[in-house]
Amino acid sequence: MQRVVCPGSFDPVTNGHLDIVSRAAGLYDEVIVAVLINVTKQSLFSVDERVEMLTEVTKGYDNVKVERFHGLLVEFCADNGITAVVKGLRAVSDFEYEMQMAQMNYRMAKVETLFMTTNPLYSFLSSSLVKEIARYGGDVSGLVPDPVLSRLRERLAAE
Numbered sequence: 001m002q003r004v005v006c007p008g009s010f011d012p013v014t015n016g017h018l019d020i021v022s023r024a025a026g027l028y029d030e031v032i033v034a035v036l037i038n039v040t041k042q043s044l045f046s047v048d049e050r051v052e053m054l055t056e057v058t059k060g061y062d063n064v065k066v067e068r069f070h071g072l073l074v075e076f077c078a079d080n081g082i083t084a085v086v087k088g089l090r091a092v093s094d095f096e097y098e099m100q101m102a103q104m105n106y107r108m109a110k111v112e113t114l115f116m117t118t119n120p121l122y123s124f125l126s127s128s129l130v131k132e133i134a135r136y137g138g139d140v141s142g143l144v145p146d147p148v149l150s151r152l153r154e155r156l157a158a159e
């Protein structure tokens with residue numbers, strides 16, 4: 001049983017995230033999408049909302065599960081029988097920090113990290129940019145799954 005994790009903040013999940021999760025689901029027996037509970041970081045959506053959105057947009061994949069975690073990713077991996085982390089790499093700018101985390105996670109607990117190159121359609125995409133564009137009335141359709149688009153509109157209209 002090869003169980004891997006796709007960790008992140010997912011505030012909110014984008015089509016770029018979904019692309020990586022779906023490709024990982026085609027390669028491994030089980031993919032856990034793990035939402036980091038980070039009380040120090042301000043987020044647009046609560047952890048519950050992020051988990052709900054992820055659950056909805058991954059419901060078509062039988063081998064994808066959505067969980068939440070706090071603390072170290074390597075501890076979540078040890079507790080859940082996960083041997084590898086799967087991450088998307090968009091551009092060289094992602095590389096330095098991702099490599100540092102990958103090497104640290106290996107150093108701490110021999111947890112491997114596997115990098116997948118992002119679909120070029122989404123290489124410019126990030127949750128932060130999506131929020132900023134949506135906040136100023138820009139069109140983010142096609143960049144996030146439809147259920148996320150409607151939640152974004154609702155949340156930002158209420159601001």
Ligand code: PNS
Nearest residue numbers: 007008009010036071072073101104105
């Ligand atoms: O979507 P993000 O915010 O870029 O995801 C970052 C995440 C959650 C993958 C990373 O911050 C993480 O793994 N945090 C958990 C705490 C931890 O293990 N830190 C040490 C990393 S070497």
